[in-house]
Amino acid sequence: MQPDRPMRSVPVFALAWCPIVLACAAEPPVAPDAASAAADAAVPDASPPDAASPDATSPDAGVACRTITATDLSALDLTVTRHVRAIYFTPSDRPFRACVHEHLDRFAYLAQAFFRDELAAHGFVDGNGAGKTFALDAAPDGTWDVVYLVGEQPAAFYQAQDDAPGAAMAEMFRRVPAAFHERNVTLYLYDLAVVEDRAIRYSGNGGSGAPWEGEGTGYVLQGAHFLGLPGFDTIALDAADQGAMFERTEDAGVDDWDGDQAFGPLTRGEYTSTYLGAALHELGHAFYLDHLFTDYDGDGVETNLMGNGFRRLSGRYTPAGYQPPTELGPDHAAALDAAWMFQP
Numbered sequence: 001m002q003p004d005r006p007m008r009s010v011p012v013f014a015l016a017w018c019p020i021v022l023a024c025a026a027e028p029p030v031a032p033d034a035a036s037a038a039a040d041a042a043v044p045d046a047s048p049p050d051a052a053s054p055d056a057t058s059p060d061a062g063v064a065c066r067t068i069t070a071t072d073l074s075a076l077d078l079t080v081t082r083h084v085r086a087i088y089f090t091p092s093d094r095p096f097r098a099c100v101h102e103h104l105d106r107f108a109y110l111a112q113a114f115f116r117d118e119l120a121a122h123g124f125v126d127g128n129g130a131g132k133t134f135a136l137d138a139a140p141d142g143t144w145d146v147v148y149l150v151g152e153q154p155a156a157f158y159q160a161q162d163d164a165p166g167a168a169m170a171e172m173f174r175r176v177p178a179a180f181h182e183r184n185v186t187l188y189l190y191d192l193a194v195v196e197d198r199a200i201r202y203s204g205n206g207g208s209g210a211p212w213e214g215e216g217t218g219y220v221l222q223g224a225h226f227l228g229l230p231g232f233d234t235i236a237l238d239a240a241d242q243g244a245m246f247e248r249t250e251d252a253g254v255d256d257w258d259g260d261q262a263f264g265p266l267t268r269g270e271y272t273s274t275y276l277g278a279a280l281h282e283l284g285h286a287f288y289l290d291h292l293f294t295d296y297d298g299d300g301v302e303t304n305l306m307g308n309g310f311r312r313l314s315g316r317y318t319p320a321g322y323q324p325p326t327e328l329g330p331d332h333a334a335a336l337d338a339a340w341m342f343q344p
């Protein structure tokens with residue numbers, strides 16, 4: 001969907017939320033109440049930022065990860081265009097998630113591969129015969145060049161606003177130079193989520209084309225909960241282990257829509273399918289894709305990334321996941337073949 005007013009001059013972020021509940025992984029932002037104002041108790045343990053994965057049973061246990069420090073905003077490259085880039089925001093009293101850089105990097109390449117494979121499946125290839133996809137901001141070490149930002153306020157401050165994600169996004173806009181946001185697709189990622197009564201709060205997802213930032217540009221506003229919740233991650237550090245992340249049967253501690261469009265308790269594997277799928281769905285909106293619910297093969301299962309099918313991502317990684325799995329579909333593959341962000 002596309003909001004009808006520029007976000008920069010009119011920060012009405014609610015316009016960005018998915019309007020169709022069934023097509024959105026998360027509820028729209030929930031107004032804070034008295035109970036959540038004292039959110040300190042719900043903030044995850046302050047584990048060291050360079051700790052290994054918090055999940056001792058995950059394939060990532062024991063892997064050494066980068067220690068994250070805040071990015072020097074005066075040294076950003078403001079000449080980049082046509083890249084998918086990201087700003088990752090954590091409030092002043094939350095350390096960066098364990099292995100956040102490595103997980104974001106893996107996510108970026110997972111997303112790039114999804115679109116590459118889907119465009120190839122429909123014959124949309126580049127000069128080398130590979131499926132077309134988008135370009136990433138890459139750091140000298142080859143990893144995704146994410147901008148890391150420590151908020152000026154503690155989590156409770158943002159959570160007390162009517163629109164917590166919007167408040168975090170507004171601070172990102174204010175502190176990061178305006179040129180950074182222009183002529184690219186930017187992911188605005190923020191770590192404000194709290195799980196209460198099996199629901200994730202302060203976690204609205206949204207994405208949209210943003211033509212006021214330049215032709216073909218867009219943005220995603222995405223809570224960090226897509227990377228996992230305290231106790232488990234959604235992304236494996238080694239791509240070969242990603243299938244196992246979708247096969248876990250332990251309770252995720254959250255109720256949401258699963259890949260069969262049923263609302264209820266999610267396993268960690270189902271959570272991973274729903275929330276990684278949601279992150280790709282929002283990226284699709286940033287590439288100007290609208291919702292699509294066509295059942296192309298008429299088998300009664302709608303599998304579109306931009307419909308409800310985004311929750312079926314697991315089937316692409318393991319036979320134990322949802323079958324048939326998430327697909328882009330022929331119409332959206334053709335749309336991306338022509339999209340500004342998919343040109344060399």
Ligand SMILES: [Zn+2]
Nearest residue numbers: 018023281285
């Ligand atoms: Zn949507």
